[in-house]
Amino acid sequence: MDNKSGMTIIVKTITRITVPTIILYGCYIIFHGHLTPGGGFAGGVIIALALLNVMIAFGRKFTNNWLNINFLEKLESISATLFLILGILGFLISSAFLFNFINHGELFRLLSAGTIPVLNIIIGIEVAMSLFLVVWVLAGLKLDKGEEL
C-alpha cells in the first residue's frame, strides 16, 4: 500500500477496522428491512458511506485498485433491471405490477413478507452503488481540472 496517498496512518487503521463493521451494519439494516425500521434505501446509504470512507482515507487510486468501478456501474444498472423484472413477474405470475407473489410466511421471521426482502436487497445494492458512484464521479471531475492522480 502507498503510504503517501490518503490520510494519516491513524485514520487508515481506524478505517480498516470500522469499514467491515459499517458494511455489516448496512447489510443488517437491509436484511431486516421488513421487520425493523430501515430498509433498502437506509442500508444502501450506509454501505455507500462505508465505501466512501475508504475513498477518503486511502485515496482514489487505492480505491480504484480495490474496487472494480466498471463492474459497480454495471451492477447499478443490473439491480434496477432486476427490480423491474420482479415487478413484471408480479403481473405475469399473478394479478398486478409489483404484486407480492411469494408466500408471506410467518410474521417477525427473517424469511417472510414475500418479495419485500428481495426488493429491499435490490434497492440496497442500487442505492449503495449509485450514491457511491455519484460522489466518485464528482470527485474525479475535480481532479481532472488540476493535475493527474
Add this chain to the structure above:
Amino acid sequence: MILPLFIIIPLLSAFLIAIVSGKKDNFANGLSIISALLLLFGAIYNFITQNQEVIIYKIGNWDAPIGINLVQDSLTIFMLIIVGLISLTSLIYSRQYIRYISTDWKYYSLFMFLITGMNGVIITGDLFNLYVFMEIALLSTYALVAYGGKAEEFEASFKYAIMGIVSSTFILVGIAITYSATSTLTLAKIAEQIPHINTKIVYLVGGIFLMGFGLKAAIIPFHTWLPDAHSSAPAPISAMLSGVMIKVLGIYAIIRIFYNIFGAPEFFLNIFMILGVISILIAGFLAITQWDMKRLLAYSSISQIGYILLGLGIGSTLGILGAVFHIFNHAIFKSLLFYNAGSVEMTTETRDLKKMGNLKKLMPVTSKTSMIASLAISGIPPFNGFFSKLIIIIAAIQSGHPILAALAVIGSIQTLAALLKVQRFGFHSENKTEVTENKTSFGMKFAMITLAFLCFAGAILIIPGIREVTLDPIVEVIKNNGEYMNMVLGR
C-alpha cells in the same frame, strides 16, 4: 396495452442500454427507437380500444388510499400519443445529429429516462407520485441540456437546474399543505375532500402550485430559464422540451390540479386568462427581437403556451377545445421548427440569422418544411395552427372578452413577424454563405417530412365527425371536472 407498461418499457430500455452498450451507440439507438415505437403504438391501441371509459390500474393490487393508482382517461391517452409521436421522430432525428456531438450511448439512456418521467406524470393518479416522476424527467433534462459540453450549455443547464429546484420546492410545499389539509395524496380522494376544507387553504395551495407548475410551463413571469435552456440543448432535445415537456409538466399538471381536483375556481381561471395574454404579447415581442434562431423559437414557445393558457382560462367548451387542440398542434410544429434549426446549425455551424444565407437551394427539404411550420405556427389556413387559434379567439369573443381576443390576434401577427424573420434571413436572403455541403441525412429528413405532413393532416381533427371521437372526449374530461373523481373512485 396495460398502463404500467408505459413506464416499464422506457425504464427497462434505459437500463438495458446502460448494461449492454459498449462504446458505440448502434444498439442504444435501435433499442430506443423500438421502445418509442412500442409506446406510440400502445397509446394508439389504447385510444382505439378505450371506449371513452376510465381505466384504473392498482399497483401491487392495493386499493386507492394505500397504494398508488394509475389512471387512464381520454386526456391521458391524448398526451401519451403526443409524447410517443414526438419522442419517436426525435430519436430518428437524433441518430445522425447526436453523432455530430459524440458517439455515446448515455444520450439514449437519458432520453429514455425523460420519456419515463413524462409518461409517469401523465398516467399517475397520485400527487406525490406525480412529483417523483416529474423529478425523473427534470433530472435527465438537466443532463441533456448540457450534453454538448460547451460553457454556455453548462450555464444554461445550471440556470435551468436552479429554477427547476425552486419550482419543485414550491410544488413539494404545496403537496405537503394539501396532505395536511386532506389527509390523502390520491388525486381523486383530494378532489373528494376539497369542498369540505377551508377555501383559504385552496387559494393558498393553488397559488403555490401556480408558481411551481407555472415555472415548469414557462408562463411569463416565470419564463426566464426557458430561452437559455431550450436554445442551448441539442436540437432533438429542444424539440422534446419545447414540444412536449412544458406541456406535460406544466399544462397537463395544471389541468389535472386546477380543473379535475380544485374544480376550476373562477379566481384561478381569471389569473390564467391574464397570464396567458401577458405571455402571448411579451414573449411574442421578445421573439421578434432575437437574432439567434433557436432562441427566437424558444420565445415563441412561451407565446404559444400563452394561447393554451388563455383557452383554458376562458373555461367554456370552445375555449378548452381550442387549448387542447393547440397543445397537439404546437407539439408538432414547434418540434419541426427545432429540427429545422438543428439541421441548419449542423450545416452552417451557426445559429445567428445574420450569418445565414441563401439556404433555399442548398437545403430544399429543410427550407420547405420550415416554411410549412412557420405558416402553421402563425395561424395561416389551411394548416392546423389556424384552426386552434381561431377557436381560442372565437371562444374569447363568445365569453365576453373581446379585448383579450384582439390581443390574441395581435400576438398571432407577432408570431408571423418573428417566423417570417427566420424565413427571410435564414433561408431566402441574398447573403451568400460559403457552405456547399448539405449534411442533413435521410433520418433527419424523414422526421421533418413526417411532422410537416402532420401540420396538414392535424387540421382534420377539427372536422365534426372526427372531432367527436378525438378531441371532444378530452374536452369532456376537463369540462366536467367532478366526473374524474367519480370515475376513479368508482361511483
